[in-house]
Amino acid sequence: MLDRLSIKVIRWPLSKCADALNHFDITANQITLFGFALGCLAFPALALEQYTVALMFILLNRICDGLDGALARIQGISDAGGFLDISLDFLFYSLIPFGFVVANPESNAIAGAFLIFSFIGTGSSFLAFAVMAGKQGIENPVYQHKSLYYMSGLTEGTETIACFVLFCLFPQHFAIIAYAFGCACWFTTFTRIYSGFHTLKDPKSQVPENKKS
Numbered sequence: 001m002l003d004r005l006s007i008k009v010i011r012w013p014l015s016k017c018a019d020a021l022n023h024f025d026i027t028a029n030q031i032t033l034f035g036f037a038l039g040c041l042a043f044p045a046l047a048l049e050q051y052t053v054a055l056m057f058i059l060l061n062r063i064c065d066g067l068d069g070a071l072a073r074i075q076g077i078s079d080a081g082g083f084l085d086i087s088l089d090f091l092f093y094s095l096i097p098f099g100f101v102v103a104n105p106e107s108n109a110i111a112g113a114f115l116i117f118s119f120i121g122t123g124s125s126f127l128a129f130a131v132m133a134g135k136q137g138i139e140n141p142v143y144q145h146k147s148l149y150y151m152s153g154l155t156e157g158t159e160t161i162a163c164f165v166l167f168c169l170f171p172q173h174f175a176i177i178a179y180a181f182g183c184a185c186w187f188t189t190f191t192r193i194y195s196g197f198h199t200l201k202d203p204k205s206q207v208p209e210n211k212k213s
Helices: 003-023 028-040 042-047 051-075 079-103 105-136 159-169 171-201
Strands: none
Touching: 003 051, 028 042, 028 051, 028 079, 042 051, 042 079, 051 079, 051 159, 079 159, 079 171, 105 159, 105 171, 159 171
């Protein structure tokens, strides 16, 4: 829901950083892999209940996630790069709640499992629609520079990172935050399935007016 706003805020600083990285021949895929490695370091920090350290690695991962996209727009967006980026993103998203479960399984296990379950709903509806939209040639009028159709919803990347920040700032309330965000994710899943089904059922109705003849 907030991604289109946050993208406008971070676009300029990311593009400037991407210009500098491109000058040193650093590729978007290298940033994707480096960012994922940083994100994985959040897991042992969470397991050891070092939540401030974990938050640092989470934020660094998200900065890299923005940088790889900015670099890709300079160097050329590729299907392979988009596949790598989205695959590692979803692995990272599931790794964070799992870290909280390992840190405190007695209190966090069920809530963490519910949140990861909800991520399956948002992720599968997101990716399934992207595949079918690409097959039918449906273009996204909002996120035109994404490597796949970016289907919006109540819980997008910005909201997910905000949730992770809250986890790290208030780890004692992990279960409450996880249940609340998981419910919001299921709202996103159901609305995506509903709107995605009707869009794919009648794709011609989704063509922007300026493209109709």
